[in-house]
Amino acid sequence: MPTIPGVANTSPSSAKVASQEAINAEIALIADGYERGPQPESHPRLDYPPYRSSAKRCPTNDLYRTDPELIERTAPVFGQQDVGPFDSDLTVQHLGAPIGERIVVTGCVIDTDGRPIAGQLVEVWQANAAGRYIHIRDQHPAPLDPNFTGVGRCLTGADGRYSFTTVKPGPYPWRNHHNAWRPAHIHFSVFGRAFTQRLITQMYFPGDPLFDYDPIFQSVLDRRSRERIVATYDHDVSSHEEHTGYRWDIVVGKTPMVNP
Numbered sequence: 001m002p003t004i005p006g007v008a009n010t011s012p013s014s015a016k017v018a019s020q021e022a023i024n025a026e027i028a029l030i031a032d033g034y035e036r037g038p039q040p041e042s043h044p045r046l047d048y049p050p051y052r053s054s055a056k057r058c059p060t061n062d063l064y065r066t067d068p069e070l071i072e073r074t075a076p077v078f079g080q081q082d083v084g085p086f087d088s089d090l091t092v093q094h095l096g097a098p099i100g101e102r103i104v105v106t107g108c109v110i111d112t113d114g115r116p117i118a119g120q121l122v123e124v125w126q127a128n129a130a131g132r133y134i135h136i137r138d139q140h141p142a143p144l145d146p147n148f149t150g151v152g153r154c155l156t157g158a159d160g161r162y163s164f165t166t167v168k169p170g171p172y173p174w175r176n177h178h179n180a181w182r183p184a185h186i187h188f189s190v191f192g193r194a195f196t197q198r199l200i201t202q203m204y205f206p207g208d209p210l211f212d213y214d215p216i217f218q219s220v221l222d223r224r225s226r227e228r229i230v231a232t233y234d235h236d237v238s239s240h241e242e243h244t245g246y247r248w249d250i251v252v253g254k255t256p257m258v259n260p
């Protein structure tokens with residue numbers, strides 16, 4: 001069972017709860033400082049105070065380079081037979097069809113040289129169309145869908161392509177601050193050419209009105225990098241009377257580093 005970042009995971013009673021206006025001011029202050037800084041930051045800030053629990057989640061030691069081959073000897077392995085043909089269709093995992101806007105999300109996993117990465121495991125997890133996870137810590141009053149688990153996986157093809165059929169997740173509240181809502185998103189885990197290249201990230205949907213209010217989305221300080229975590233609507237991926245379509249390519253870096 002994957003962990004679910006973003007689920008209501010901080011206790012509102014354990015600390016003073018900030019207003020949305022206060023969070024916005026913190027976001028703006030950090031963004032202003034970033035704009036005047038020397039270096040672009042394509043990755044999210046690991047310790048980003050407007051995202052309150054990042055203080056507890058972020059590494060407190062520097063990452064260090066490791067030997068990828070040494071890691072491969074002890075890393076989990078799986079075979080082609082472990083991934084079923086229906087694992088990538090989240091709309092057929094139960095007896096009935098899930099409620100929601102049916103979508104296809106597809107794209108390529110490529111390395112930093114633009115080459116496709118074939119045969120790699122891509123995993124997703126997401127809330128249902130009402131913004132609810134099947135998770136004990138998600139108890140906000142939106143309905144569960146008995147026909148939707150929200151977990152899928154597939155292997156990339158020879159061209160690095162992956163594809164998932166699912167329903168568009170809804171936004172959901174979380175307890176980072178008062179009236180905090182996450183933009184709709186799908187969590188992704190991808191492996192590059194080595195186990196140490198594993199990347200866990202989130203894919204967003206274009207035009208979401210919650211982007212400006214979300215400290216997780218805003219923790220990616222570089223505007224162009226933020227744009228890269230937003231999928232593109234692609235009418236050629238949409239299918240007549242079946243589903244709408246989104247395209248999202250994933251670049252996996254080649255720096256082997258681990259958090260001890």
Ligand SMILES: [Fe+2]
Nearest residue numbers: 004005006007
């Ligand atoms: Fe989430």
